[in-house]
Each structure stands twice: as structure tokens, then as C-alpha cells.
Amino acid sequence: MNAELQMQAAANEQDAVDLRRRHALQAGGLAIAFLWLGGTGAASAMMSARRQPADTAAALADGNPPFAPNAFIRIDSSGPVRLVMPSVEMGQGIYTGCCMLLAEELGVGLDQITVEHSPPSDDLYGIPLLGGQITGGSTSTRGTWPVLREAGAVARSMLVSAAAVKWHVDPSTCTVERGVVHHQASGRSATFNQLADVAGRLPMPDKVSLTDPKDFKLIGKPMRRVDSPDKVKGATQFGIDVRVPGMKIATVMACPTFNGTLASVDDKAARKMPGVVDVLRLDNAVAVVGEHFWAALQGLNALVIEWNRGVNAHLTTQQLRDALADSARHGQGIMARNGGERPQGTVIQSEYQSPMLAHATMEPMNCTVHVTADQCEVWSGTQVPMRAAEVAAKITGLPETKIVFHNQYLGGGFGRRLETDWVEQAVALGKQVSYPLKVVWTREEDIRHDRMRPMYHDVVSAVLDADGRPLWYGYRTSGGSVLARFAPGAMGKDGMDSDAVECVAELPYDIPRGSVEWIRHDMPPGIVVGWWRGVGPTHNLFVVESFIDELAHHAGKDPFEYRRALLQKNPRALGVLNLAAEKIGWGGQSLPPRVGRGVALGEPFGSHVCAIVEAEVTPQGEVRLRKAVVAIDCGITVNPGSVEAQLQGGLLFGLSAALYNGLTIKDGAVEQSNFNNYRSLRINEAPNVQVYRVINAEAPGGIGEVGTAIAAPALANAIFAATGVRLYQLPVDRDRLVQNPDALKSVVSTARHEGRDIA
Numbered sequence: 001m002n003a004e005l006q007m008q009a010a011a012n013e014q015d016a017v018d019l020r021r022r023h024a025l026q027a028g029g030l031a032i033a034f035l036w037l038g039g040t041g042a043a044s045a046m047m048s049a050r051r052q053p054a055d056t057a058a059a060l061a062d063g064n065p066p067f068a069p070n071a072f073i074r075i076d077s078s079g080p081v082r083l084v085m086p087s088v089e090m091g092q093g094i095y096t097g098c099c100m101l102l103a104e105e106l107g108v109g110l111d112q113i114t115v116e117h118s119p120p121s122d123d124l125y126g127i128p129l130l131g132g133q134i135t136g137g138s139t140s141t142r143g144t145w146p147v148l149r150e151a152g153a154v155a156r157s158m159l160v161s162a163a164a165v166k167w168h169v170d171p172s173t174c175t176v177e178r179g180v181v182h183h184q185a186s187g188r189s190a191t192f193n194q195l196a197d198v199a200g201r202l203p204m205p206d207k208v209s210l211t212d213p214k215d216f217k218l219i220g221k222p223m224r225r226v227d228s229p230d231k232v233k234g235a236t237q238f239g240i241d242v243r244v245p246g247m248k249i250a251t252v253m254a255c256p257t258f259n260g261t262l263a264s265v266d267d268k269a270a271r272k273m274p275g276v277v278d279v280l281r282l283d284n285a286v287a288v289v290g291e292h293f294w295a296a297l298q299g300l301n302a303l304v305i306e307w308n309r310g311v312n313a314h315l316t317t318q319q320l321r322d323a324l325a326d327s328a329r330h331g332q333g334i335m336a337r338n339g340g341e342r343p344q345g346t347v348i349q350s351e352y353q354s355p356m357l358a359h360a361t362m363e364p365m366n367c368t369v370h371v372t373a374d375q376c377e378v379w380s381g382t383q384v385p386m387r388a389a390e391v392a393a394k395i396t397g398l399p400e401t402k403i404v405f406h407n408q409y410l411g412g413g414f415g416r417r418l419e420t421d422w423v424e425q426a427v428a429l430g431k432q433v434s435y436p437l438k439v440v441w442t443r444e445e446d447i448r449h450d451r452m453r454p455m456y457h458d459v460v461s462a463v464l465d466a467d468g469r470p471l472w473y474g475y476r477t478s479g480g481s482v483l484a485r486f487a488p489g490a491m492g493k494d495g496m497d498s499d500a501v502e503c504v505a506e507l508p509y510d511i512p513r514g515s516v517e518w519i520r521h522d523m524p525p526g527i528v529v530g531w532w533r534g535v536g537p538t539h540n541l542f543v544v545e546s547f548i549d550e551l552a553h554h555a556g557k558d559p560f561e562y563r564r565a566l567l568q569k570n571p572r573a574l575g576v577l578n579l580a581a582e583k584i585g586w587g588g589q590s591l592p593p594r595v596g597r598g599v600a601l602g603e604p605f606g607s608h609v610c611a612i613v614e615a616e617v618t619p620q621g622e623v624r625l626r627k628a629v630v631a632i633d634c635g636i637t638v639n640p641g642s643v644e645a646q647l648q649g650g651l652l653f654g655l656s657a658a659l660y661n662g663l664t665i666k667d668g669a670v671e672q673s674n675f676n677n678y679r680s681l682r683i684n685e686a687p688n689v690q691v692y693r694v695i696n697a698e699a700p701g702g703i704g705e706v707g708t709a710i711a712a713p714a715l716a717n718a719i720f721a722a723t724g725v726r727l728y729q730l731p732v733d734r735d736r737l738v739q740n741p742d743a744l745k746s747v748v749s750t751a752r753h754e755g756r757d758i759a
Contacts, residue, residue, distance in 0.1 A: 046126040047071065047086055047143075049150035050204055054123045058084075061119070067196035069155045069204065071124035072102065072148060074116075075196045081106065081113045081179065086125040086133070086147075087140040088117070088383055089227060090410035090417070091649075092704045093642035094140040096225045098148055100218045100638055104211055105152030107176035108192070110218070110226055117407040120389040131487065133386040136418050136531060138605035138702025141638055145700050153208040155199075162199035163190050213636065213697055222641040227409070239381040239408040240440065242368045247436040248277050250429060251296045254285035254449050257309040257668035259526025262286060266304035273299050280429050287429050293440060312524055312668035320455065320665065321353070324521050328457035328478035333517030334494055336501040340513050342463055343471050348554055349461035352543045353729035355662030357453040357532050358670075360678055363411025364446040365422035368438040369430035375402050376427065377436075381410035383417040391420045395427045414653075415531030418486070419451045447678055448670040451530030452663055454480035454523070458543045462511075468555020469565070470511045475504050477540070478519040480529040495520065502536040503709070504544055508573040508603050509566035533653060534709040537604035542658075542730065545600040545713030550726060559599050559717065560586050567601075572608045572633050575694050577601055580610040580631035583692050594618070594739070595626065596721025600713035605702030608633040608694075611651065611710040613687070615718040621734035623659060623719065625687035630707065632691065635698035643703050648689040650707025655687075656680040658712040662731045 049070055059068035062084070067075040074082035083102055089095045099113045118125045118133070125133045127143035156176060163181040164171040167188055175182050179192045213219070230236040255261060265286050267279040275295025280287045286305060290296030328351075367380040369392075376396045382388045389405045396403075410417055426439040441449075456479040463472040481497040483490055491497060498505075500518045507514070523529060532538070552562035560581050567574040577599075581587075584597065591597070594617050601610045614626040630647050637643050660679045664671045672678040716727045725736050735741075 046122075046128045047124060047147050049147050049154050052124060054121060058119065058121065058124055062116075065196070065200075067155070067159075067192075067200040069158055069199075070151050071118075071121075072151050073106070073155050075155075075192050075199075077196060078193050081108055081192065082116055083113050084116050084118050086118055086127065086144060088135045088381070088385075088407060088410055088413070089115075090135070090381070090383070090413035092140065092646055093225055093639065094135075095227050096223060097141055097638045097642060098144055099226050100223060101144060101148040102152045104216060104218045105149045106156050107152075108179040110223060112179050113226070115226060118385070119407075120385040120403075120405050122386050126386075131490070133384065134418070135383045135413070136415060137535070138607075138704045138706065140704070141700045142606060142702055145638075149210055150208065153210055154205060157205045157208050158199045158202045159192055159195050161202055161205075162195040165198060165202075166190070166195075219638055220636070220640070223639050225642070236409055238363055238411045239368070239379065240363050240366045240411065242379040242406075242408065242438060244368060244370065244379070244436040244438075247368065247438055248289045248291065248433070249293045249296055250280065250287045250289040250437055250439045251293060251300055251442060252285050252287040252425065252429075252439060252445060253300055253303075253305070254445065255307045255309070256448065256670075257307070257526075258312045258315070258524065260284065260310040260312070260668070261308045263306040263308045265306070269304070270299040270302040273302060275299075278433065279303070280432050282425065282428055285425065287439065289433070289437065297442070309668060310526070312526055315524060315665055315668040317664045317666070320523070321457075324455060324457045324478055327519050327521040328459055328476060331478060331519035331521065333476055333519045334492075334496045335515070335517050336496060336498075336505040337514055337516040339472065339515055342474065342515075343513070345463040345465055345471055347461060347463055348551060349459065350547060350550060350728060352456075352458040352460065352546065354456040354458075354539045354542065355664075355730060356455045356529075357657055357661055358447045358450040358663055358672070358678060359412070359414045359416035359532060360447060360450075360675070360680070361410075361412030361414055361416055364443055365416075365441040366439065367423050367426035368436060369426045370436035371396055371427065371430040374398070375404065376430075377404045377406070378423065378427065379406045379408060380423055380426075381408040381417060382420070382423065383410070383413050383415075384420065388420050388423045391424050392427050395424060396431060414533040415453075415535070416451065418531050421451065421528075443675070444673040447663075447672055447674065450663075450670075451528050453532030453539075454482070454529040456539050460543055460547045462547070462551055464551065464555065468551065468557060468562075470509075470551060472513040472515075473507075473511055474514065475501075475516045475544075476519060477501065477504070477517075477543075478521045479539075480523050481520055482529050482531050482535075484520075485528070486531070499536040502540060503602055503604050504540040506603075507544065508570050508601060508608075509548070509563070510569050511566070533650070534604070534705040537602065537705070537709040538654065538712070541600065541602045541604065541709050542712040542716065545602065545710075546716050546727070549598070549713070549717045549720065553720075558587070559721075563599065563601060572694070572698075573601060573603060573610075576608050576610040576631040576633050579692055579694060580612050580629050583631065583690065584612045584614070584627075584629040586612065592616075594722045596718045596723070598714045598717025598719070598721055600710050600717060602710050604706055604709045606699075607635075607701030607703065607706050609647075609706050609710050611707070611714040613655075613711075613714040613718045615715060615722060617719060617722045617737050619739040621737035621739075623715075623732060623734070623737070625655065625681075625685065625715075627688045628690070628714070630689065630691045630710075631694065632703075632706065633694035633696065633698075634701040634703055634706075635696065636700050637693060637695075638700065640693065643693065644691040646703045647691045647707040650703075650705060650709075651689055651711045652681055652686055652707075654708035654711025655715055657708075658715050658730050659732050
């Protein structure tokens, strides 16, 4: 039998395409391009469409299915195909996209696949683009595009070979449709479930053929999300929904000042409250455990706490700003691009400031743990399951093999769940009790103790020729480094954080020379900065595209035409610019007073994008978003519906931040606390966002963060077009946009005198 299986498998490989070398070249190029999110530099196995040493143990832990050809596919003797997901689902729709990639090559429908969260394993689920089992950087589709398609093709080849062995026919005479292998000549057929056992004993083929894009049945078609039905009926379990027998619930308060510690706590009143179970302490925090969350929260509010506020007790936002500005102007920079000396010509220079930002995910931080003498179980939603398991092992002192991590759906990530601080805190608290413990942060705790996006200070300049065209540009950006903490091995040998200069070290425009440098500016002790949706490009594109708009104005040119002239050597960027302008009707009609359109263009995360925002600014300085058009060239689109949704959501997320968001510090603590003072766009404030795609066969680009990255400059340029006021810092300062400040002061004074409110 084994000889016959070998013979049929060999027959199946004839005339197939050898993808291994091409696949390695493609993945290698991407890994080099995006190594900035890599790990510490240690060699590590990465996800593969083929069997790996760790596959056997993983399959055994997953019920030991008869057919598990790789880390992703499980086929039992009955039931649907199971896909073990390498990426986490946090609203970006990647579970649907990955199912489509697998189903396209495997020959099943989306309704025939169920999705499972992957266990922690860099070896099996590490994405080469990021150097580990990480979901971030808009890499989920880019990172799984070649692997999952090949995984599906490998499995399909083995299942067809299994049928051919049973029927003693040539594999090439068999076809596959919706999980059934057919042999038309003899009228025989067999389901994947019926073939699973035989297929599981076949050798792995070296060569497989992937579907020609012109023959795609799923990829490129708008498909309903596979996770939507359960979410609609409330069946999806997020981390905050976890229930474990015997579980108690805790909520926590950490020292409000950065790097402060707990001095003392009087818990007598709290312990007397109904439902309160215990009061737990850490070096910098205190938690109250209750039978339910309300009891825990009431107990927490009843505590009398004394804090050691530490060295940051009097820290203010202005002090941070002043120190950062000093670094930007006088610090020693690390060169990202050295384009030679600055030529003669008209010099334009501006300075920009970007604030610290919180993530404010809809689901606050939460983690459930059960720590015993010989095991630690953790239930939470994280973008880095392997890292989360590692910190649990370190805190408990248990080997990693004794950490059981149950990843959950994420109610928003935006980079916040790339961290592990809330998992570390929950495990440290869980060590103190014998029962399972769920720790839930309040919204106030979530915002005030975020791993915030760094603040930035940028000095940007250009030399223009007589026609206003840039001959040279200079860029000095100063801010903290997330990469230096998160993945120090990915820092450049010269200390460069490539994320800090992404989308500015290389511009889409034809500018002959330029100089780009980054000045590292570390924050005071205790202020830990983290990845925020769009990372470096979100900040850099605000500066670059606002400045390009400023150059166009100085040259007396239309901002759209000015960019067009600089993109003649970049057809993909020019394509999205032209498409967006066409769809919004740029220049086709005059706009009402104090209504303007702003254009912004960029190439973040391997995609090409142009956004045009139309905004109205009221005489009182309020900004009303009328509409927005986004043109995207992201190469081959797996699910157009997901692309549209992500660009719409990402743009609104970025517009919210630009209009309203910024963390400020007073007496060493974050002043903002909830959505009342760290707000988002309301439904009635959201503009109509239209998304248009450039259709081509290029490799997929990223999407999840692209809309956020391009939002702020498009808005700022629209505000300038409406008012003539150039914004050099965010969030939007409405006082600068008031049409007649003296008249407004008079109106406000009269209203207050009469006891009336004024909007």
C-alpha cells in the first residue's frame, strides 16, 4: 500500500509548478522591507505550508485529526474543514480573508470552513514580515497570501491523490468541487472527510500548482464576513465575555502618576461592602475582588489610598513639549537619507507638533487567569499570544509548557494589544488567590494607563526653483522609539528606528535631493510609548502632505495639479491621485464659502492611497465633515468588502483623532479619562466615505491602517482651503478657525450675561 501511495503521489507532481524558490524570494523581499517589527534578532522558524517539527504536537493537542498536513488545516472524519488562524481577528476581517485564500486553493466554500484561534507558537504561526506570531503593521493579508494559498493547494493535492489511490486512477482525471473529489469517467466521488485518513498517510508533495488569478472563484469577490452571524446574535466570545467556573471578578486602580507606587491603602470600608471578596496589592496598584464587577468597582471606590507620586509628580505637557522641541532643533540626528547639500533657491520651512494618543479600544483591557502550583491558564484577546504566554511563564516561574493560553476575539486592537502589561498585571494578581480571577479595567484606567503613541516634533523644509517646484527637502523628526523597547534587535546598527521615518525617508514625489534624519527623544521614566494604529506613517504623512500642500500654495498652484507634476515617474501613485480627484469632481464646481477640499497622498504599508476630504468650517470654528473619497491601489484585493470597510473605518478613526484627540499631562497624570473628554466622531458627524479601487494584479498591500494614516493631512488641507488657516499641530484648535473672534467673544459674553448656553 505504501508503495502505491508513493507512486500516485509522484504522479500527482508531474508537470506542476515548483513554487518553493519563487515563494522564498517573494517572502524574503517582504521580510527585508518590513523587518522593523522584527524580534530580537534570534533565528526563528516561521509559518509554512509544509509540515514542520512542531506540527505533530499541535495536531495532537487539537484532537489529532486524521488529516493535518500543516499548521493551518484540520480535516476530521466528519464535520467542516477547520482553519487554525495565524492572525487574530480584531475587527479587520482577516478571518474572512484567510478563509478565502485557503478555500480558493483547497476547493471548498466559505460555509464549509470553521475558524479556530491559533495557540501560541512562533514556530508555526510566526509571520515573516514581523518576525513572530504578531498581528499588526497591516501585514495579515501580505503575510498569509502566499502561505495559505500554498497550504490549500498542498492539501488539495494530497486529497486528490488519496482518491486516486482508492480508485486506481490518474490523479489528473479527478476534479474537486465544494470539498468533494469527483472522477467523472467512473462516476465515483468521495468527500474530503472520507479521504482524510488516507490523505493523512501520503507523503508531502514538493510541487503544487496555484490557481491562475483569471480563474479565481472567491478571491476578488465581495464576500460576507464569516464572523458576522455570531456577532450579530451575541454568540461571539471576546476576552471580556469569558466565564470560568468559580471565577471572581476584579477591577484595579494603578498610581495615577507615571512611575509612582502604592504607599498604603485603608480597605476596611471596602471589605464590609456586599459582594466584596478580597483586596489585593501590587507595587504600583491595588485591586478589589468581587462576586461581580459592580461589587468590585464599589469596593475600589471605597478604598482610601495613599500614593508615592515619585519623580513625575509635577510633570506637565508643556514640559514634555519644550524638551521635545529642544531635541528637534538641537539634537544629534541619525540619517535616514542623505541627499547631498542643500542647493540655492527659495527656502520654505515649517514646524509641526503631534500629540500623545490613547488607543481607547471599545473593549477595555481585561484578562482572566487561573494560577495553580503546576499550571497557569490565561484567557484574553491579544495581538501577541506568544509574548503573552512568555510573560505569564516569567511571572509564575512555571515553564512555558505549563502556560495554557486561550486567545479570544479582540474588541479592537489598534496596537494596544501588542502590549502585555494588562496580562502581566492579571497574572501577578492571580498568583495571590486560589480561584480563577478575571481582571477588568475601567475605561478611566484604560485611557489613563495606556501605552500611548509618542508625541512628535518635526522641522521640515524645502528649496524651490523659480517655478515653485521642490529641488530639495529636509526633514528632522524627533520622538520616542517604540521599536527600541518592543524589538530592539530590529533597530539599525546606527540606532535608527525605521518606523520613525517610514513614508518620509522615501517620498512618492520626484524631488531630486533630500535629507531625512531622526532624533531619538526618550520620555521621562514611567511614560511607556507604544504602537498606535498607522504607527510612523500616521504621523509622518500628516507632516509631509500638509507641507506639500503648503508648497503648492506658496507656488500659487492647485494642490492636485502640483502633486500631479511631481508624480510623472510614479504611475501607481499618480493613478490613485487621478482616480480620487475624478470621483470627487475636483475643480468641477465652486464650493460655498468656508467649505474646502483637502487632498493627501501616500504609500504606507505597501499600498498606494489618496484621500480627499470635503469639510465646512462654521463661523464659530466648528468643523463639519461633508464627504470623503478614498482611492486605493492595494494590488490584488482578496475581499473588496473588507477593503472598503477597513478604509472607511480607518479614515473615521484618523479623523476622530485629528479633530478631538490628544493626551495631556498635569501633575504627572493623564487628564483625559473617558469618551467625554477623549471623544470620537458620532454617527451624525461622520461623512459619507466613498472608496474606489485601482484594479491590477500586483502583490497585495496592507489595508487596516492605511485609512488612518492618510486622514489627518486630508482634513488639515481641507480646513486650510476653507479658511486659509494652516494647522501645524493636532488636534484641531477651533479657536484659530473662528471667523470673527471679536464678534464671537461679544456673543458669548452676552449669552453668559443672560444666563444662556451657546454651542
